[in-house]
Amino acid sequence: MNDQTNNVERVTIIGSGPAGWTAAIYAARASLNPIVYEGLPKQTPSIQLPGGQLMLTTEVENYPGFPEGVTGPDMMAQFKKQAQRFDTRVVMQDIVRCDFSKRPFELHTADNKIVRSHAVIIATGASANWMGLENEMRFAQSGGGVSACAVCDGALPVFRDQPLAVVGGGDTAMEETAYLTKFASKVYVIHRRDELRASKVMQQRVLDNPKVEMVWDSVVSDVLGDDKITAVQLKNVKTNELSDLPVKGLFIAIGHTPNTQFLTDSGLQFDDTGYLKLKEGFRTLTNIDGVFAAGDVSDSTYRQAITAAGMGCKAAIDAERWLADQGID
């Protein structure tokens, strides 16, 4: 307890999605008196809200424990409530820079304060890349049929036996397309070039599927419909010709960007795709002792609420044991 008198946190959690709140629940129950910087809402470069990507998700059917489903915002409210029940402190503020060269670490907030902390858990997630269309965001936020995650949303009844479209040409776009063919009557893959970036194996699997139709050299120029999407407006990038393609769902698969901008020059290592690198996949240790990572910020593979929450728990347990090893209690 003596550290608190010098205003040094035992563990600071940056981020407030499933990973961050789960880390908080576990750290709080281990009497680490954690503090969560849940972040400020922002619109650029991409929409980020305290609570993370689930704040843009209307219906969550695959998080175990909610057999009737739950909305993303409701679920995050429950997580936060649970963390606060065990005396987690929550600050709605951004951490904009981390100095891990000092011990205790120094975290700089957007309002020019410095948080000193022995251990840090980074759980800032990733943001889906969007095309940047006004109607795209309107439909995505209202459950109108636009999504950035086929595994999350593809199985919803509204998409069954309906024509759907995927935007993208990489491995993830192909995986999402293959996944959606299980449900859809037809899946159009809209790609701005005339060849795919995806691996040959992935390409072939998708191109061989009779439900898949490629729409080459095209971008989505608008998303049409009132409450629900009814069609996408396509623009051929070679001819500039516009056309409407009727679909009941649009899946944006043009990548994610991990939210690591505040970690530039922090000394933390990233993998080839910019995600935080773990020392060893099973645990949550980064290359800096006392800094742990959990959730989508260090996971470009699974990206599910339940996997992020599992990592958040691991990070709190790893941090607790690390603090004990340091003799900090």
Added chain:
Amino acid sequence: MNDQTNNVERVTIIGSGPAGWTAAIYAARASLNPIVYEGLPKQTPSIQLPGGQLMLTTEVENYPGFPEGVTGPDMMAQFKKQAQRFDTRVVMQDIVRCDFSKRPFELHTADNKIVRSHAVIIATGASANWMGLENEMRFAQSGGGVSACAVCDGALPVFRDQPLAVVGGGDTAMEETAYLTKFASKVYVIHRRDELRASKVMQQRVLDNPKVEMVWDSVVSDVLGDDKITAVQLKNVKTNELSDLPVKGLFIAIGHTPNTQFLTDSGLQFDDTGYLKLKEGFRTLTNIDGVFAAGDVSDSTYRQAITAAGMGCKAAIDAERWLADQGID
């Protein structure tokens, strides 16, 4: 779908704890039509119930999503209901032997049937080792203050500022002791020998803690109390002397045994402590292509419901992608 006509499952899930049901939810939503062998209830060599170790847990406060807490059996009922909502088939039967040398794999049930399956997810969990006392199990099952998991149960209000006892002398026992000192007024460590098996560092941390008192050369010969534990009866193994030690909680930390008996001679690799070995910690692949592992059966480190559920999700996604790679849909 054509495989179903030949009675070959796409994916068979063995086990029905958080990992098994989460794998089922994800596999079902990926239209893999999974089947879960949830196991038969048994009393020996240790208590095993469909639903796993949570069936012996009264209050779960740390699974994110239940801010008011939930009982272990209720939580598992919710998980199962969610899996069944998406058309998971459930069989209350044991798999007693696996032949992974054949493709599709052949799984043998306790009632002498053979299940053929392209992919298998093993999620049979681990069982806490108990001392084998009748009253120990009575208190453990009724929430009477006997537990095999300090991280799960130690923060419950009933244990705050109370004298507690830990049985065991290994690293886990020391970790649980250190954890409990955050809450307890005193922690007795009961160990049958006069020295600990735990690493020196772990030993020192615990022995230096003023809240810890060692009870050497002793075993618990009975657990005393009506609804709630009031004391343990100790037997000194050198003098055979009996004595009562008043405590409000008893934490059994004499190890866990992963439930892998049915995998003997299966060709699967195990780690040094008998847990299923993953090819790579972040994912759920085992050394046999098409066999995946999730939850406590392959995790001797974290052993939480939320981490097991996260692995169950990963296993289903890994299996789905593997099946797609094989051209099995």
